[in-house]
Amino acid sequence: DAGVTQSPTHLIKTRGQQVTLRCSPISGHKSVSWYQQVLGQGPQFIFQYYEKEERGRGNFPDRFSARQFPNYSSELNVNALLLGDSALYLCASMRGSGNTGELFFGEGSRLTVL
Amino acid sequence: GENVEQHPSTLSVQEGDSAVIKCTYSDSASNYFPWYKQELGKGPQLIIDIRSNVGEKKDQRIAVTLNKTAKHFSLHITETQPEDSAVYFCAASGGGYQKVTFGTGTKLQVIP
Numbered sequence: 384d385a386g387v388t389q390s391p392t393h394l395i396k397t398r399g400q401q402v403t404l405r406c407s408p409i410s411g412h413k414s415v416s417w418y419q420q421v422l423g424q425g426p427q428f429i430f431q432y433y434e435k436e437e438r439g440r441g442n443f444p445d446r447f448s449a450r451q452f453p454n455y456s457s458e459l460n461v462n463a464l465l466l467g468d469s470a471l472y473l474c475a476s477m478r479g480s481g482n483t484g485e486l487f488f489g490e491g492s493r494l495t496v497l
Numbered sequence: 498g499e500n501v502e503q504h505p506s507t508l509s510v511q512e513g514d515s516a517v518i519k520c521t522y523s524d525s526a527s528n529y530f531p532w533y534k535q536e537l538g539k540g541p542q543l544i545i546d547i548r549s550n551v552g553e554k555k556d557q558r559i560a561v562t563l564n565k566t567a568k569h570f571s572l573h574i575t576e577t578q579p580e581d582s583a584v585y586f587c588a589a590s591g592g593g594y595q596k597v598t599f600g601t602g603t604k605l606q607v608i609p
Contacts, residue, residue, distance in 0.1 A: 387540070416597075423601075423602075424601055424602065425501075425503075425586050425588075425599030425600050425601050425602050426541065426586070426597075426599050427599070428596045428597060428598070431596065439596050441596065442498075473540050473541070475540075483528065483529035483548060483590065485531070485543045485546070486531075486541075486543065486597065487543075488533075488540030488541050488542065489540050490538065490539055490540050491540055
């Protein structure tokens with residue numbers, strides 16, 4: 384079975400632009416979470432969606448938004464990009480909605496903001 | 498919110514030796530403590546986890562211990578191999594949604 388897939392794998396944007404990142408969870412997984420990983424640090428929680436509903440939001444500004452589609456895929460949008468948004472954006476899926484289970488991560492989308 | 502501290506940030510061991518990584522957490526409501534391994538260019542992958550009702554768990558060369566009173570947990574890797582070289586993250590979660598708080602990572606280098 385395919386794992387979590389993310390696109391694009393790499394992208395370069397300039398300050399002020401907008402970006403959309405996409406994620407397809409493992410088949411049968413209804414929960415998708417997004418994490419930001421700055422170089423040399425651990426992933427930081429941005430959003431969690433389950434059955435198309437937002438279940439959690441981390442400490443990120445309103446420039447960050449996300450949604451989940453009926454097929455459980457998800458998009459993360461970031462508006463008005465800042466240099467500090469440069470990071471690896473990770474998507475993770477999980478079968479259930481609880482908080483004690485394995486997160487399956489994709490390989491990430493590496494965003495560079497110039 | 499939860500805060501997870503992880504030490505050391507880098508660790509070099511000779512092949513065959515043991516490696517220990519330690520973490521502390523702040524939120525007493527946290528009840529699930531996974532450990533993830535991240536290789537270069539890849540996403541984190543779960544290697545072992547422990548729940549708050551268990552003090553120790555072992556899986557072949559990997560073991561994790563949890564001290565709820567002291568709010569710390571540790572990863573032990575025995576008989577290290579070069580393929581164990583990677584960045585390891587501890588994490589903690591609790592509450593009703595899947596917010597997982599990660600530590601800052603330990604870069605483990607196993608020297609052949």
